[in-house]
Amino acid sequence: MPKESLNVYLTAVDKMSPALASITDKTRALDKESQQLQQTYEALQKANKGLIERKTELQKKLQEVNEEVKEARKNFRDLGDEASSDAYAKAQENQQKLRNEIAATNKSLQENQKIYKENIEAVRKGNADTEGAGLGGLAQLGGLAAGLGVWDQAMSLTQSGTSALAGSALGADGGNTLASAMGGALSGATLGFSVGGPLGAAVGAGVGLAAGAAQGAIQQWENQDAAFKDYYGGLYQEASEESNRMVETGSSIAGGREKDRISFKTLFGSEGVADGYLENMVDMANRTPFLYDDLVAMSKTLATYGYSPDEESKDYILDALQTIGDAGAALGMSTGDMNTVATALGRMKSSDKATLEYLNMLNDRGIGAVGMLAQAKGVSQGTMYGMISKGEISGTEAVEIITAALEKAYSGSMEEQSQTFEGLTSTLEGLTQELENAGGEAYNTLRESGISAMTDAYGGELGEAIKEVNAVIGENRARQENLRDQYMRETLDMALNGNKGELWSQLDEKQQADLTKLSEEFAEWSQKYEESGRTDEEAGAQIEALSERARVLGQEYFDNSGLMKILNDTEEDEIDAIRQNTIGLTNATTAAYRLEQVLSRGGVVLFGAGGAPTSTVTSGTDGTGSGEDLEVMPWTPDMDPYSALVVAQSHAFGLDRVPYDEYPALLHEGERVLTAAEARAQDAAGGGGGLVINVTGNSFTGTPEDMAGQLAQILLLRLTQAGVAAVPK
Numbered sequence: 001m002p003k004e005s006l007n008v009y010l011t012a013v014d015k016m017s018p019a020l021a022s023i024t025d026k027t028r029a030l031d032k033e034s035q036q037l038q039q040t041y042e043a044l045q046k047a048n049k050g051l052i053e054r055k056t057e058l059q060k061k062l063q064e065v066n067e068e069v070k071e072a073r074k075n076f077r078d079l080g081d082e083a084s085s086d087a088y089a090k091a092q093e094n095q096q097k098l099r100n101e102i103a104a105t106n107k108s109l110q111e112n113q114k115i116y117k118e119n120i121e122a123v124r125k126g127n128a129d130t131e132g133a134g135l136g137g138l139a140q141l142g143g144l145a146a147g148l149g150v151w152d153q154a155m156s157l158t159q160s161g162t163s164a165l166a167g168s169a170l171g172a173d174g175g176n177t178l179a180s181a182m183g184g185a186l187s188g189a190t191l192g193f194s195v196g197g198p199l200g201a202a203v204g205a206g207v208g209l210a211a212g213a214a215q216g217a218i219q220q221w222e223n224q225d226a227a228f229k230d231y232y233g234g235l236y237q238e239a240s241e242e243s244n245r246m247v248e249t250g251s252s253i254a255g256g257r258e259k260d261r262i263s264f265k266t267l268f269g270s271e272g273v274a275d276g277y278l279e280n281m282v283d284m285a286n287r288t289p290f291l292y293d294d295l296v297a298m299s300k301t302l303a304t305y306g307y308s309p310d311e312e313s314k315d316y317i318l319d320a321l322q323t324i325g326d327a328g329a330a331l332g333m334s335t336g337d338m339n340t341v342a343t344a345l346g347r348m349k350s351s352d353k354a355t356l357e358y359l360n361m362l363n364d365r366g367i368g369a370v371g372m373l374a375q376a377k378g379v380s381q382g383t384m385y386g387m388i389s390k391g392e393i394s395g396t397e398a399v400e401i402i403t404a405a406l407e408k409a410y411s412g413s414m415e416e417q418s419q420t421f422e423g424l425t426s427t428l429e430g431l432t433q434e435l436e437n438a439g440g441e442a443y444n445t446l447r448e449s450g451i452s453a454m455t456d457a458y459g460g461e462l463g464e465a466i467k468e469v470n471a472v473i474g475e476n477r478a479r480q481e482n483l484r485d486q487y488m489r490e491t492l493d494m495a496l497n498g499n500k501g502e503l504w505s506q507l508d509e510k511q512q513a514d515l516t517k518l519s520e521e522f523a524e525w526s527q528k529y530e531e532s533g534r535t536d537e538e539a540g541a542q543i544e545a546l547s548e549r550a551r552v553l554g555q556e557y558f559d560n561s562g563l564m565k566i567l568n569d570t571e572e573d574e575i576d577a578i579r580q581n582t583i584g585l586t587n588a589t590t591a592a593y594r595l596e597q598v599l600s601r602g603g604v605v606l607f608g609a610g611g612a613p614t615s616t617v618t619s620g621t622d623g624t625g626s627g628e629d630l631e632v633m634p635w636t637p638d639m640d641p642y643s644a645l646v647v648a649q650s651h652a653f654g655l656d657r658v659p660y661d662e663y664p665a666l667l668h669e670g671e672r673v674l675t676a677a678e679a680r681a682q683d684a685a686g687g688g689g690g691l692v693i694n695v696t697g698n699s700f701t702g703t704p705e706d707m708a709g710q711l712a713q714i715l716l717l718r719l720t721q722a723g724v725a726a727v728p729k
Contacts, residue, residue: 055105062098069095070252074259076297082336099245110234180219184212225602233599250440251447253433258444260296267303277309277317282434284318289418289426290325292433294335298324298342305346320345320403322414327406330413331366341365345402348395354388358395362402372405373398480567484558491554495519495546507557515553522546 072091076084188208192200257278264274281299285292299317303309307317320342328338344361348354354373362369373393374384387393417423457463490501495518504512525546529539558564582589 051105051108055102058098058102058105062095062102065091065095065098066248066252070256073256073293076293079297081339082334085334085336103241106237110230110237180212180216184208184210184215187212228603229600236599246436246439247443250436250438251443252440253437254440254444257292257437257441263300264303264309267300268309273309280311280318284321285430286427286434287418288325288414289329289423290321290414291335291426291430294338295321297335298339301339301342302346305343305350307346307349315349323403323406323410326410326413327367328414329417330410333365337365341367345399349399350395352395353391354393354395354398356385356388359388359398367402367406369398369402372402376401376405480563483561483563484555487558487561488551488554491515491557492547492550495522495550495553498523503557506561511553511557518546518550518553522550 069088069091072084072088076088185205185208188204188206188211192202192204192207261271261274261278264278265271268274268277277299281295282292284290285295298321302317302320307315307320309317311318324338324341324345327333327341333341340361344358348358359369359373370381370384370388373388374381377384377387377393379387384393418427458466486501487503490499490503493499493501494504494515498519507515522543525539525542529536529543532539534540
């Protein structure tokens with residue numbers, strides 16, 4: 001055997017489970033950890049309180065702004081002028097700002113929760129010293145005596161410095177892993193040296209280094225898993241909020257369109273005509289930069305001035321809107337400008353007069369109406385102005401000439417604009433409204449039956465009963481406030497003026513004596529203050545203090561009154577009754593908890609219902625890949641359960657004990673599986689069963705440090721296998 005080789009035969013027997021064996025060490029830090037966690041939780045609650053209050057306030061404001069948006073939308077549809085358009089746009093802007101602020105508040109709450117989780121990890125890491133000392137106790141397996149394992153200041157500074165420097169270079173997880181490995185090595189070396197000299201230090205350092213690195217790797221995986229949970233939790237929340245937003249917005253859109261249908265039914269005199277026109281109008285909104293609301297406003301304007309919803313009519317509303325839209329797209333008009341153009345054309349058509357007032361409405365928006373008329377008549381613009389002033393051009397003729405000129409000059413402009421970024425954005429917005437409207441219509445249709453039932457109930461016997469109850473509640477509040485005012489009023493009157501009121505007889509002797517003494521003191525200090533010419537500072541201060549004491553007594557006497565006792569007793573009974581009624585309503589009481597637990601699950605799936613594997617987790621082709629190589633494959637009933645490795649750790653280096661029947665494992669070429677009889681025989685040879693670790697027949701070569709490192713790797717491997725085998729079914 002080479003001079004520096006080492007043969008080791010080592011057997012360790014532990015009849016206790018690994019969990020019970022570690023309780024003693026871990027409980028030393030439990031109290032401190034619990035206190036730190038409690039402090040962290042209280043800080044989280046304090047930070048969240050303000051955010052939750054702010055979110056509640058914002059949601060209340062959003063409800064108000066939603067109503068403002070509805071009202072602004074209604075005004076814009078009815079009026080269609082620039083002022084109502086601006087008001088509608090401003091209301092929508094305020095609505096979006098509140099939604100953004102609510103989203104930011106939700107994000108802050110999520111970040112606080114994340115910080116809380118990080119603090120928990122920091123507390124756990126803070127106890128790593130104690131755990132590291134326990135890991136350093138692995139030297140006992142080599143026959144070495146265990147040391148105390150306490151970090152000194154130098155070790156703590158070394159680990160902190162390593163974490164800071166490595167974190168700057170490698171990132172937080174890389175720094176923590178390196179610092180954890182360094183800390184484990186230092187702790188192990190300290191323990192090993194205290195009981196085994198230089199060789200013990202080398203062994204301890206090797207074991208500590210491996211354990212620290214493993215701890216850092218676990219921490220890194222936990223951080224990745226936390227990021228995974230935050231990501232899919234955010235997806236769930238965003239999806240849920242989007243559904244709620246869609247229903248809310250869609251309901252508003254559908255409600256508005258229901259009113260539009262009624263309005264057009266009145267304008268056109270037929271529900272069928274109104275429905276047909278609206279269908280065509282929606283189709284136009286979907287293929288042009290026009291939005292639905294824009295077309296509604298202009299359609300009402302043109303319909304009011306005699307344009308027709310009949311597709312065969314030469315005065316078809318949508319044809320006029322196409323012409324106006326093309327001109328507006330070419331000349332860069334706003335929706336309000338185009339509505340003004342529609343108004344001008346409609347007024348000339350309905351009145352059959354072409355006045356400068358109407359024509360200037362077009363001229364001011366880039367449409368040279370007078371020039372168009374002059375060209376059509378073959379005269380100069382000056383001559384045309386004279387003809388207009390004399391009424392020689394009818395309104396109907398003017399509209400026909402101007403419309404024809406607009407079609408000739410600007411036809412197709414709206415289609416061309418619809419292919420620009422702004423036009424595509426507008427079209428997409430219109431299509432999105434249609435999608436939301438579908439959800440809103442379905443919601444409103446089904447919800448109408450519930451609202452109708454509530455309306456019938458509130459308008460009938462139930463409504464009368466609720467009215468009576470509400471009246472009683474109002475009387476209770478008024479009675480309570482009146483009594484409080486009376487106590488405050490009469491207590492002050494007694495203290496300041498010495499007058500005894502109606503409530504004097506309801507006070508006990510001590511209360512009467514206290515109030516009488518207060519009244520006497522007030523009179524004395526008031527006299528001193530007046531005698532000093534209202535300059536006595538002490539008297540002035542005493543007067544202020546005594547008046548405040550009188551107000552406090554009034555509040556205290558009210559709080560101690562018979563009425564308040566009745567109210568407090570009733571409230572206590574109410575709370576207790578609610579608590580009793582809630583017992584057994586497990587779905588109501590645990591819903592939030594169960595949802596929280598579901599959202600706390602990470603990326604590792606072990607087993608589904610009945611113990612069947614729900615996924616296959618592999619780590620590279622040979623089971624030895626890094627965490628970045630993890631691949632999760634959904635489990636299906638036709639999959640061979642014995643070919644699946646459904647635990648996070650690989651068994652590429654063997655498994656000391658199969659923990660339960662039908663345990664799935666991934667085996668590799670060259671490995672050996674013992675029968676149960678062989679395993680029991682081997683356990684018996686170890687001294688009665690329990691945890692048996694054999695390191696035998698191994699040749700360790702090299703320097704003492706090399707041999708210590710090889711031994712540490714074997715010990716760590718065997719302990720890891722034992723921990724996996726202890727996992728319950």
